Amino acid sequence: MATGRFLVLLFTILAGVYYFDLHNHPAVQEALERPAFAFLAALRQQNSLAVPNVPVVAPVDAPNPQATVASPTGSTRAPFTRHIVAVGDLHGDAGNAQKVLQFSGVVDAFGNWTGNADFFVQTGDIIDRGDDTIKLYKWMERLRVQAATAGGLVMTHLGNHEVMNAIGDWRYVYPSEINTFGTVAARQKMISTGSIGRAWAQNYTATSRLPLHPHLGGPNTPFPPPHHPIHFRREDDYEDESDHTRYYDPEEPLSHSALSFVHGGLSPTYSNLAPFPTKINALSSSLLEKLQHRVQPPPHPPNHYPGLPQGTTSEEVELYDSNGPFWYRGWATDTEEQVCVDVEKVLARTGTRRMIMGHTPDFTGIVSRCNGKIIIIDTGISHAYGGVLSALSIHYTFTPVESDDGEPRWVEREVVSTLYADRQEIIVDEARELVGNFRFQ
Template sequence: MPINISNGQKRILISTIIITLLYVLVWMTSHRKSEIKSRTPVNENGQAVFKQRLVAVGDLHGDIQNAEKVLRMANLIDSESNWIGNQDILVQTGDIVDRGAYALNVYKLMQKLRGQAENQGGKVVSILGNHEVMNAIGDWRYVTQDDIKVFGGTKRRQEALAKDGWLGSEWLANYSITAKVPLSPYSFSPSISFSHGSIRPSFSNLLPYPEKINELGKSLIEKALTPPLSPPYPPNPYSGLPKGHTSEEADLYSEGGPLWWRGLAEREESQVCQWAKELKLKLGVKRIIGGHTPNFEKIVSRCNDSIIIIDTGISSAYGGVLSALEIIYTLLPTKEDHKEHRQDPFMVFDTQRQFQNSIDSSIQSSNNQKNEVSGISPKSKGLEGKFIEREEVYAIYEKRKKLIVIDEREITL
């Protein structure tokens, strides 16, 4: 005998089925999230033995408004543009100048944040781009008239750029061509290579890295910024590299040098991955990160995330997307070991301070120390047993955050 179901009963039945399906979907999603979270072991009080957050930002090209937006997106500055990143590391990969009007303001912001970050145990790592070096040698083809006005005219802009001027001295003291940034103070942890353009495995002055490249960069910049500076081109004739430059310095600034080369961003995948493998071995790094070659839609990851290109055309001169790269590194005891590895809270500050000092020694262009972190033995710091080393890499955009990769490994100390 057929069962007659009224329209009202049909609606109730359909609604019940939909609600049930939604419940199952929500349960599966939350269950999946819990599975992902469970991969991260915690110690007795839920804290890592060591945790470091690093944020990298690409080309800014004179756009102070978008620069501040990106740093707020990454939770590094507050509404007054003061540092709130605590012990975070900020790496900016060059090309602050040209195309936009407010390079001066961006440099001033970075100068302020550098001091504020250091006071909180954090760090600002600044890389020179090809446009910084262009300005140093008098190549002003991409300098806007508004930029010159903000500096107070051509003469004042040149005075600022001179080696004793506020910007020239800032470049010489706090900017480098490349940087090797360790993710922890422990020698077993990975380091990351940062440069503006692509580093070529066959570059003649690659090693020792990063010292040799940075020594050449500092020498070239100092020669270029020693008065009298080259007259700006245009309207004056192009002067080229400064008098007294060496062939090694010319190679640094050449099309195949780390300021200009785009190979890791533009060449075919198989070739790039072969270069990546070679570079990681030579440089002693896990990833190579750079800017210079914009993708106006996203941060580009290549070769199983060994190569990451972070220039997304942030400046309004390009109209790309606002973005930042985030790396979160944690070292945690495994669940079965955590009771035996409670760390003295005073060690945390001491280790962090030594860590920040080790970054200084890695990026200083004239430093003769080894660029590997030294003098911090894990066992001398009470770290023995099994640990999970975890590295999470994200692309941060204006309205979303995208996971690029999570790498984990278990280590025994």
């Protein structure tokens, strides 16, 4: 009994210490380092007891995620929720990156994963224009491990600047950033076969397809699915090229309930969209491997532009040209009339309902076009640009509803918000009712 009372008292004191933020006081820190408190020090190291001052952003009037609906058989149908946060180009600025990830709820004040998001997506261009290259890539890998431990996922992408650096095109590399590596040769090694280069090869893709509902499978499940040949019906069966219905299966109402992420954009005339994202990512991996494992050329400038390596295929050349996913800007620069026609083809072929990308900055805020089917999230976060700090938040809910006819009915809702340091703006709030039995694993 005495031991039990002691433990209750101990944890009561510790709860007060952390609640009132006394754990940062030097005397308290010293006490926590003593052997008797070793297990608590380990917990503190993981921030298991910390209460971060981070807002939890929720959609307005969202369906109650705790609600369950009884079916005619007496079983219950539970709701499903998914929260995604996406951030654009960071360009060597760890300080502003920390601010963005903290006010969007992804990390706490210590830069550790909070668990407030299921997915964190970064759309490339972490490197160049700033001095925090090493710090940012190490942070992304630490967050990746923390997220996985908590059941979340970090999804990172190669931007045109990552590929430029792999090629040896260092036009936007500051001398002060090279100094953080020590030498030019040390930097070359780290981004080729060193820790950053290995992270690129293992954990960074050119593009992603993220299903909003697990019925469609996990992240980067290819579309069209190989077991569903209906999506490959002959093109000449359709006289009207604008008829994209061949990519939609009426028996699979969730087939396009997914998002695509890419750095530049998925051009409507790019030849390797499908299967998505498998084809693009395979080409990206093969090109990066050739770049990283050739003898590293002296960087440009001051030397000549080294170009793509010998043995680069025509498909890899197309991947890196202005129409490819690293460089394409048409979704940002073309007219509203044109992009709202073109986007339908790309969404149909990629099995997605929105395209989210960085690359083309708007220094005033996130750009939404065609009712949120195109979202451009590069707002010049780095101090090199002086733009606004921003993130994109997607709250998805799949909620069972009462049914008089005995059919399993659901309300699918997606709320897309732009997050800034001082405000939140909802740019999409869409809901629809579906009927059917869906897989939740």
